[in-house]
Amino acid sequence: MKVVLVGTIGDIGGPSIHIRNLANELSKLEEVQLHVITKGEEDKIMKQGNMTIHVLRFFGFYILGEIIHAWRVQNKISEIDPDVVHYQGISPYVLFHHKYPSVLTVHGIFSVEIPLRMGGWKYFVFGLPRILLERMVLCKVKNIIAVSPYVKEIIASRANTRIRVIPNGIDKDFFNITEEEQSNRLLFAGSINAVKGLLTLLKALKKVKNSIPSAKLVIAGDVKDSNYFSILMRFIKNYGLENNVIYKGPLKKNTLIKEYQKCSICILPSKMETMGIVLLEAMASCKPVIATNVGGI
Incomplete structure (x- = not known):
C-alpha cells in the first residue's frame, strides 16, 4: 500500500x-x-x-x-x-x-x-x-x-x-528513565505565546519563591510571539526571578527527554489545549503534572 x-x-x-x-x-x-x-x-x-x-x-x-x-x-x-x-x-x-x-x-x-x-x-x-x-x-x-x-x-x-x-501517541523513548530527578525543579515545555499562559506561571513562581527560594523553572520552547516573550522577560527582571528561571529555547527530542526526567513537576498553564501532548510525555517519564482544566486536557 x-x-x-x-x-x-x-x-x-x-x-x-x-x-x-x-x-x-x-x-x-x-x-x-x-x-x-x-x-x-x-x-x-x-x-x-x-x-x-x-x-x-x-x-x-x-x-x-x-x-x-x-x-x-x-x-x-x-x-x-x-x-x-x-x-x-x-x-x-x-x-x-x-x-x-x-x-x-x-x-x-x-x-x-x-x-x-x-x-x-x-x-x-x-x-x-x-x-x-x-x-x-x-x-x-x-x-x-x-x-x-x-x-x-x-x-x-x-x-x-x-x-x-484517535489520541496522539508518544515516542517510547520517553519511558526510559536515565536521569536523576532534581528537587524543586519545574518544567514548562511548549510554544511561547499568550495561549500557553506562561505569565500566569511566572506569577505563581513569584509566590513560590517566597517559601522555596531555590525553586527553578525551566522553560523549553520556541518563541511564537516576540512581544509576549518581551513581557515575560520584563516580569522576570522586575520581580528578581533571574536566578529562578532558565530559558532553554526549543529542544530536540533527546534533550527534552532529559529535562522531563530531571524535573520534579511538569506544568502546563494553557488557556486552551486540544490535547496537551507534553502532559503525556511527562507522565511517561513518571512525572506528576499540573495543568489548567481547559479544552482537551
Missing part, C-alpha cells in the same frame, strides 16, 4: 512531533510504502529506509504562499499516485483535493485558538481567513480524525461526516 502523509514533520510542536512518530512507525511496516510531504527552505527528496520525505520549498507570501504550496502539494500527490492520503491539520491543500481516498486529522481549532492569540487588525488580516478556511475544510472532508473528545465535540456541528477520536 502506498500512503502519503501531508504536514510539517519535526521535533518541535505537538502536531509536528505526532507526524514524526506516526511516520516512523508506519515506515516499519513492510507492506506500506510511505511518502511524507512537508515544507522547507528548498525542494529536496530524502530517503530514510522505507520512507521517502518530499520537502517542498514554502514561499512565505501569506495567503498567496499558502495557495502556491497547496497547488504544489497536490501536484506531488498526483506524481506519487497513492492509495490513501492522510492530511495532518487544517490547511488550504485539503481544499485542492484529488481523486484519492483521504483522511484529515484535526489537531487544533482555529475558531477557538485564534481569538485567544490575536485581536484588532491582526485578527481580521491573519486570523479571520484561517477561521473561514477551517469552516470550508470541515464541510468538504469526508473522513476526520479528532485527537481528543473535546475536538470532536467542537467540530461535530461543522463537519458533514463521521468523526473518530
